[in-house]
Amino acid sequence: MAAAPILARRIARSGVLPLCCRPPSWDRAPRQPPGLPLAPCRAFSNNKIQVELDESSGVAMMKFKSPPVNSLSLDFLTEFSISLEKLENDRACRGVIITSTIPKIFSSGLDIMEMCGKNVEHYGEFWRAVQEMWLRLYGSNMVTVAAVNGSSPAGGCLIALSCDYRIMAENPKFSIGLNEAQLGIVAPFWFKDTFVNVVGHRIAERSLQLGSLHPAPEALKLGLVDELVPEEKLLEKASAVMARWLALPDHARQLTKSMMRKAVLDHLVAHREEDIKNFINFISKESIQKSLRMYMEMLKKKKS
């Protein structure tokens, strides 16, 4: 598949290790070598994501900043994977809080334009980047907390579901869910598995079949998010939750997390190429392309 070397080159250019080469974090050296001056805060930023690591707490704040709606384009996904990998390999980092700088939007999900009117090579490269992002986030050794400060459909919901804990702003106008069926497309098995692991089979089945977007209070009732807080308290709450999770020894928490998630992660790793082929075949169908075009037109009409 031509897409594999392309993504490998993109990642190689950035100096990021592939997932399989990542050292387990319970094997890491002590956080602060003795005798070195404390460096309390470090930041890095790329076009679509900004990251600030507080070395004294070991917590990174990752903010999506890709207007207008933080859609997950190929470039966004690549930057996201690179940012996660940098943090994963940083001995000073134990946890990451993920949020958005865009008012009212956490992420609008996969960029629909990446799935419309492109060639087979592009679809393959795009889908590999979606897989890569999920493998890194769902398989992360770090504590991951989603501070969902706006709407979060489809791929945006997947990001939140892949974290260890989800806190959402208690605004009923913000909704979250895997709404793929509303677009005439189907969430792949690993989106479904991640969803089932959070809310259970019955809720996931009903919500997926209906392509439901759940307003924040309903999302809380379903267990799709863990807590609702006033928007202005979201980051404070996320930091408090993070501190509680980081109070445990890393190795015990990490091994437990890995035990809970391994089967689902292994399933995709074992079927990655097949999953890419399935996506390409599915998304290339004229009927699917038509559904996506109609959905984009509906979004534009709603705006005008």
Ligand SMILES: CCC/C=C/C(=O)SCCNC(=O)CCNC(=O)[C@H](O)C(C)(C)COP(=O)([O-])OP(=O)([O-])OC[C@H]1O[C@@H](n2cnc3c(N)ncnc32)[C@H](O)[C@@H]1OP(=O)([O-])[O-]
């Ligand atoms: C098998 C595959 C699995 C698929 C998984 C997925 O994630 S599928 C993804 C499922 N995702 C969804 O179903 C989410 C669909 N989006 C929404 O529901 C709303 O946009 C919103 C609630 C996120 C924000 O509402 P709001 O009133 O604040 O903003 P607005 O609506 O005015 O949009 C502003 C501009 O952004 C554009 N644009 C928006 N989203 C996307 C996108 N994903 N991509 C590309 N573009 C997108 C929109 O067209 C408009 O462009 P224009 O006209 O300026 O050129």
